[in-house]
Amino acid sequence: MSGMNEYALLLAASLNAGTVLAIAGLGLLVNERAGVLNLGAEGMMLVAAIAGFATSVHTGNDWLAFAAGAGAGAVMAAAFGVLVIWLNTNQYATGLALSLFGTGFSAFVGIRYTQEKLAERPHFDIPLLSDIPFVGPAFFRQHPMVYLTIALMFGLVWLLYRSRAGLVLRAVGESPESAHALGYPVRRIRLLAVMAGGALCGIAGAYLSVIYTPLWVEGMTAGKGWIALALTTFATWRPVRVLLGAYLFGGVTMLQFHLQGEGVELPSQLLTALPYVATIVVLVLISRNPAWIRANMPASIGKPFFPGS
């Protein structure tokens, strides 16, 4: 196998590895922009992963599986939303509870699916483009969800910074009192944002169990929800940075395996830690300007809102 081709495959695998984190990170960005921090990402992803996997086992349709994952994520997020937005429970504690619940619940309902196997995964090659040397195998032989994730990022940029809805969403996250005074239904907007975030985390979970590692085992997200949460913060709530951070993480993950396979004389334990270290260092470096953080951080994040107070 030629060296060039090897790097093309490395790039392809990095994009694929970053996709799960990117979808979840972009979803969490939506609800955090509205001022709600949902620490339940891991739990939502796991419940969505089993929901998606089970749907794929029974229907054989991956798109239905994504829909089931999105639905499961949204339902869990809605439960979380009602608790923190209307009953004003503590967002941190409620999010942690959601995460713990999701981990246990998915393991419980998933028991009978641990030995299940999905049908052959189809290959996706974009005609013509996938035949270009190097570029083809690197970028044009991915699952459609990889491209949809990039489209999602552009969609979010447009929504947040170019549309009226995005302006309202950010206003709710910046100053819910002002948005309320202007007559916007702050609580309903927050609930919708939380559900949208949950749905995207759900799609990420379903992508993990149906496409990325086509099997179900309990706890299979292995901390990806937490990484996505950290990613949104380190990326200072900017969609482009979330996406690039996710690809960076995926890239370093694949690169460290590549280095190990090449027999590089570094302890493998250190290499295993490399993706986490590299992603945090890079994102901290590009986002270290305090004014930039202040400008982008939703001012009301994590704080409850009492209309009329």
Next chain:
Amino acid sequence: MSKLSKRALIRVSGWAALAATAALVGCGKKEEAAPAAAPASAPAAEAPKKPEPLKVAFAYVGPVGDAGWTFAHDSARKAVEAEFGDKIATTFVENVPESADAERVMRDLVGQGNKLVFGTTFGYMEPMLKVAADTPDVKFEHATGYKSAPNMRTYDSRTYEGAYMAGVIAGSMTKSNTLGVVGSIPIPEVIRNINSFTLGAQSVNPKIKTKVVWVNKWFDPPKEGEGAGSLISGGADVLFQNTDSSAVLQKAEEKGKFAFGWDSDMSKFGPNAHLASSVINWAPYYKKAIQDTLDGTWATGGVWWGVKEGAIDIVSISDKVPAEVKDKLAKVKAGLTDGSFVIWKGPIVGQDGKDILKKDAVADDKFLSGINFYVKGVEGKVPSGN
């Protein structure tokens, strides 16, 4: 909504959440004592002579549904339960981390009246030693470790024999002469398997190179799959893994390469990619351990069973494997069974080209249990720190 009703609602939802959690915990608890419960209470009324069943417990590092390591142990547990019937009652706890939690679980199992406790992973060694020292009347069986106590015996299976046989197949099936191994944690057991796999492949194809990636976990399917993918893009066309899930095999299936099942028969996870499964059958040993305990003949020591005792086998060999390779495998297996063939017999050469074992020198078990080097043909360095 008034203040009062809101507070009431919070309280109600709080209790509901608590109740739901309790219900889940209740459901999640795995007790397989149901068949034994009846005989345990019945004798008091009619036949006082009938002995209490021997309570046997198993602590697993992964979920029983991992389709690999833990699945193999649990299959053996079911086998001995069927074999001994109401003479024993078995319990298991899954997903016990290799940490201080293990000690807590062991103490809990002893507290529940178990008289024979199996710990099925290397990392339980120290916790089990501690608990064994405090509870001399309970027998402990620890898998893959090297420390024992008067009431703690170690047992292991010669998984490297299965790795060698898989290597024979891999060496004859590869076209790129590059094999890939996804390693879990760099301990002697795993390094020995990587070496044995390579030696098996070299026995039919001296040009073999083996690339290794470590995921530093026993069980993390997405990581295992990622490691497998990187080996394939690095040119490996036959993969082998010493991790616990079927993710490597599934990645090979997706990429149109070959791979093996490990610990359990994984053929169904990669119908095209699967060449064979190297399996461990723990049942013969579990049967012996329980029989020893029932007879009162249990004694400490270390037991290491392989092909000879029926503990290791290579199964579900693919039709793609040529007949002459199957013949060669049958010879290896027969040789391992009657002792006429030894895998770790010199000359065995290290990465630096120097002899590790001189011609005709045979490695003893002590040598085998301390292997922390790669043989010639394996690329890279053994990760340090172990």
